[in-house]
Amino acid sequence: MREGGRMVHLADGVLLLSIQRLKGERSERSLFHVLNGKRSATTLQDAFFYDLEPIFGLFPYTKYDYEKLLVSFEKRGWLNRATFTLTEAGSMLASPDAVSQLFDRLGGEYRDYTTMTWKRLSLFIQTFMSLEHERTFYPVQADRMAERWVKQIVRTEREWKELIASFHQELETALETVGDPYATAVVYRFTGAFETGYTYEQIATLLDVDARTARLYFLAGWNALLRTVPRDAKILGFAHGLSDERMTLSARESFDLFSAGRTFAQVQSIRRLRTSTIEDHVVEMAMYLDDFPLDQFVPADAIAEVERLREEDSWALKPIFEKTDNLSYFQIRLVFARLKRGETFV
């Protein structure tokens, strides 16, 4: 293993790229919440507009560690903290394709879908194979929910051997598509009856990277795998009852009411929430739904005006708000959300 101190690693590149994508329009605090996966309206919008969804919730830093990270980036000459933008040197490190490829494969963590599926599967395999080989074992997962789930599953009568063979086949096929280094990172995290999974440090040695990058390879690999297996794959049984929806549960409830034909005012009175909260829910719908009735919330000519006024590559609301007369921030956000999704109204 090599000392990571002064070297530049892909993991640094990923974090630098996340700063770069904010284009100096958001604060240090904004990124902190995205990295931690805070499911508030502002943070979800930041992740959506600035293409940070792939890393949403994947870097659960403490405030202290986050500060340390920024200090080190600044010290190494990569970051201007005053504007929260990258220096030329920092931009260089964020620019390689390898960085953006890894970044965009990470997938992000919204409702614990990816993590919980991993915990269930890895614990199940360890448990089942250990019982099969009559080996005592030390569970690699300490998550009570996963534990309980696996306990119930293991007890049920099924053609387990056949199923396990299918799991193996599905994993192998998917990992062939995903390819190395991701495949190695994923496979070496598994624990069987005779072999214990590797820590990120050990995987780092195998792949000749640092431990943080090894962790990202695992996360990217596992996420890519879940997206690669066919929809009817048996292995997706481990995602049973889990949702990978980006929309918050609360917004989803409001959406269901809207879908049932309620008006904004009715939804608000049924749910007994503030106007601004329901507005946030509507923004979530505009961000995440394939079809969204934008003209119910913004007049058609205003939609076009916002699109014309927007400076290329910027998602700052304020300039638009100042240049228009009758539009609220809420309305501008809605238009932005649809523009961001690639719709156009001019």
Place this chain on the structure above:
Amino acid sequence: MYEKTLKRVFGHETFRPGQRDVIEAVAEGQDVLAIMPTGAGKSLTFQLPSYLKNEGLTIIVSPLLSLIEDQMLHIRERGERGVARLTSMETLEEKQDILNHLKRYRFLYLSPEQLAVPHVTRALARTPIQMLVIDEAHCISQWGHEFRPEYARLGELRKQLGSPQCMAVTATAPENVKRDIIEKLALFSPSQFVHSANRPEIRLIVERLETERKMPRLIELVREVPTPAVIYTATRREAEALALQLDDALFYHGGMSTEDRRLVQSQFLRDEVAIMVCTSAFGMGVNKDNVRSVIHFQLPATLEAYMQEIGRAGRDGEPAFAVLLYAEGDERIQQFLIDQQYPKDKDIRIAYLERDNGTSLSQLPRLLKMNEEDPVWGLLNQMLAERTLADAVNWVKERKRARYRQLGQMIDYALIKKCRRDYLLNYFSEQPVKQADCCDVCGEISFPPSVQVVSKNVTDWKHRLARIFSFD
């Protein structure tokens, strides 16, 4: 009859030395203080009586989640389902469910904080209790090396539970700690069982060297000593740095993710990795019989801690080695760590002043730039409630002085030119023991030729995946 239960429940043919006496005393209903070294089979002595008498719940108070987890794992492994725990990991509903159905359980593990929760205490007071077990009982004593303020209330809580039969167990307790345990738990003329702290199978070695020589020597040493081996160090950062420098070594500390910690433990338990570099976070409750060597790269804070840590070697009874690397000035790290565990004089004064001027307690941590989770704040908070300013300042001074004194005894162990075993035994008020292969002062200790226990398998991912999913 004891042997029958031993066979039926635990699957063992015979008791380990000393276990039977303790169990007899427990079965006769006496309060018991048992001081048994790590690996002597403490937990069996409070578990087996539950199967002999079956007169209600056995409550076990334990200070660490990892200890509780580990013991429960072992109980469940042998097929016992009547075991539950109340810790910070359970949801409110789960806790309530356990409390509503206490009759289902034979063993209940909980932290001292949980036992002190009023509705928990009340629920337990209503159910028949066979015995209250205080594990790691030395934590109750301010003279002990791991004093925990939460333990101080256990005597009172025992009374609230209707003063059930009580058993206090610990691995190490010098005379003053022992007195504290008996007094604070109000043990009524307890039967005392003090196993010798001596671990004859462990050879004791100290190497004194220059600070710059420590790292090169460690690299040599791990090739000489038999493995599996544990290397203890003082800080997380150092644990990581050492592991990086050594072949076939992993680090373990409290700052890692749960999954990684479990992977490391599992690899070590299964002899998949030869060397574990760790802080004192590793070890409590880890049952690995074949650890052959324990190396200390830094001094522990006390002789008790040292005994406990080297006690993880040679639990199978086969020869094992404890090596302490000591360079002059090493004690400074421990001094620093000790100082960090107590509020500074200045902060104590500010806290009292502010409190007396009407500043609310909830404001204080921010004012003092302390984290509310920080145990130092917990301590200060407790002092504010119980002591005058002068008393508080004095108390901290006393405590630090006592801790420095204990550290001094640890340094002496490294410096003495007499038998090290004698020195340790004397500390625990025991008579000297003569044995061959004792310590580096008594005679030269040589390491046996190393046998490779550890297996390494690195292959491409497809083979690895196939092995994990293989039924052969």
